[in-house]
Amino acid sequence: xxxxxxxxxxxxxxxxxxxxxxxxxxxxxxxxxxxxxxxxxxxxxxxxxxxxxxxxxxxxxxxxxxxxxxxxxxxxxxxxxxxxxxxxxxxxxxxxxxxxxxxxxxxxxxxxxxxxxxxxxxxxxxxxxxxxxxxxxxxxxxxxxxxxxxxxxxxxxxxxxxxxxxxxxxxxxxxxxxxxxxxxxxxxxxxxxxxxxxxxxxxxxxxxxxxxxxxxxxxxxxxxxxxxxxxxxxxxxxxxxxxx
Amino acid sequence: xxxxxxxxxxxxxxxxxxxxxxxxxxxxxxxxxxxxxxxxxxxxxxxxxxxxxxxxxxxxxxxxxxxxxxxxxxxxxxxxxxxxxxxxxxxxxxxxxxxxxxxxxxxxxxxxxxxxxxxxxxxxxxxxxxxxxxxxxxxxxxxxxxxxxxxxxxxxxxxxxxxxxxxxxxxxxxxxxxxxxxxxxxxxxxxxxxxxxxxxxxxxxxxxxxxxxxxxxxxxxxxxxxxxxxxxxxxxxxx
Numbered sequence: 165x166x167x168x169x170x171x172x173x174x175x176x177x178x179x180x181x182x183x184x185x186x187x188x189x190x191x192x193x194x195x196x197x198x199x200x201x202x203x204x205x206x207x208x209x210x211x212x213x214x215x216x217x218x219x220x221x222x223x224x225x226x227x228x229x230x231x232x233x234x235x236x237x238x239x240x241x242x243x244x245x246x247x248x249x250x251x252x253x254x255x256x257x258x259x260x261x262x263x264x265x266x267x268x269x270x271x272x273x274x275x276x277x278x279x280x281x282x283x284x285x286x287x288x289x290x291x292x293x294x295x296x297x298x299x300x301x302x303x304x305x306x307x308x309x310x311x312x313x314x315x316x317x318x319x320x321x322x323x324x325x326x327x328x329x330x331x332x333x334x335x336x337x338x339x340x341x342x343x344x345x346x347x348x349x350x351x352x353x354x355x356x357x358x359x360x361x362x363x364x365x366x367x368x369x370x371x372x373x374x375x376x377x378x379x380x381x382x383x384x385x386x387x388x389x390x391x392x393x394x395x396x397x398x399x400x401x402x403x404x405x406x407x408x
Numbered sequence: 409x410x411x412x413x414x415x416x417x418x419x420x421x422x423x424x425x426x427x428x429x430x431x432x433x434x435x436x437x438x439x440x441x442x443x444x445x446x447x448x449x450x451x452x453x454x455x456x457x458x459x460x461x462x463x464x465x466x467x468x469x470x471x472x473x474x475x476x477x478x479x480x481x482x483x484x485x486x487x488x489x490x491x492x493x494x495x496x497x498x499x500x501x502x503x504x505x506x507x508x509x510x511x512x513x514x515x516x517x518x519x520x521x522x523x524x525x526x527x528x529x530x531x532x533x534x535x536x537x538x539x540x541x542x543x544x545x546x547x548x549x550x551x552x553x554x555x556x557x558x559x560x561x562x563x564x565x566x567x568x569x570x571x572x573x574x575x576x577x578x579x580x581x582x583x584x585x586x587x588x589x590x591x592x593x594x595x596x597x598x599x600x601x602x603x604x605x606x607x608x609x610x611x612x613x614x615x616x617x618x619x620x621x622x623x624x625x626x627x628x629x630x631x632x633x634x635x636x637x638x639x640x641x642x643x644x645x646x647x
Binding site: 202203220221222223232274276280281282283311312313314316317318319320354355356357393396397400401 | 418420421422423424435437439444446447448462463464465466468494495496535536
């Protein structure tokens with residue numbers, strides 16, 4: 165990332181990393197990678213590498229955070245010092261605190277919070293390598309970790325971004341497109357309930373473009389959801405095979 | 409009123425299971441007259457009731473359940489007990505002493521200390537209060553000998569078997585006393601360590617193969633084989 169390239173999309177509609185406008189980056193998902201956590205997941209979304217671990221429901225500490233009528237979900241999004249090209253201070257930055265909150269709020273609708281009052285579920289998200297769209301990949305992994313912990317859920321939550329690069333609306337922006345592009349729209353989505361739980365926009369879009377970006381992102385989410393489901397089933401498939 | 413699954417299919421949270429005239433069973437929920445799964449597990453329909461047998465879950469206290477817990481703290485008038493649930497349980501001193509508790513006469517840590525294991529029954533529990541335990545029944549109280557093992561709480565019914573067929577068979581074959589805590593903790597006490605180990609291998613096998621049919625027969629076979637081997641070894645050493 166030295167100089168801004170003249171064009172992020174060439175005449176044939178191919179992006180800098182060789183993808184078409186509506187193409188996702190290659191994805192790899194794995195469930196149950198950490199043995200000390202109640203549930204865990206690992207995601208490789210393009211060059212993003214993210215670990216998520218979930219604990220609980222368990223007693224809340226410190227006690228003053230306990231809610232008498234519902235369960236509390238806590239999220240910690242953290243980037244490792246080596247996750248970006250220039251060393252990132254390990255202390256939580258403004259951006260990380262915000263993302264933690266945003267991720268927490270987009271996962272909450274998927275949980276039955278009222279079922280286990282006075283308890284807490286903790287989700288820890290560790291970004292090992294970042295390349296744009298980490299919040300979306302984090303949400304996808306966090307939802308898997310919670311499901312793997314055995315916490316009842318309404319639906320899995322999937323997230324994917326769309327945005328505008330040069331003059332085109334494209335799916336799943338990577339680092340360079342995110343920084344040099346016109347706009348970025350991350351969307352988190354519950355596919356079976358057809359509900360959006362996170363919608364942000366950074367940049368400027370016309371209303372028609374925004375609508376196109378949202379449909380594009382939700383379509384991307386549906387594709388990722390299939391992989392998410394597959395990853396979760398793979399861990400428990402071993403149990404099923406014995407049955408036959 | 410269609411259903412959208414095959415028998416014993418593996419489902420993930422949020423998967424649509426049935427629509428219309430069905431009842432939501434375990435690990436499912438209803439939204440807009442449709443039944444969805446809420447945990448990863450295997451679906452099964454029993455008449456009109458759609459159930460998901462969870463493959464991963466945690467223990468939720470229920471009144472009357474027998475559980476096995478660890479004393480974590482000795483308090484002023486009772487103990488706090490870890491029962492491997494989202495809530496820690498309380499055991500009152502007067503319940504254990506079966507007489508009025510007087511702080512000046514009784515030293516609680518001499519009755520039960522931190523780290524002690526107890527078999528207890530859940531006396532009361534609701535949304536607003538932590539579960540309360542009782543040991544005032546025969547068979548309950550401090551554990552003095554035996555071995556402890558943990559399984560996923562959802563697998564306990566499989567260890568019990570239909571009408572207790574599995575557990576009574578293991579007890580009979582190994583000569584061990586087995587107490588199943590519904591929170592997934594199991595206590596095995598036998599005459600010697602070999603018997604206990606045998607019972608533990610059997611329970612571990614049940615945990616691993618909990619979804620297969622004809623398991624009781626295979627466990628019986630396993631126990632008989634192992635017991636045969638054990639005896640021959642013993643005979644050799646005796647000679």
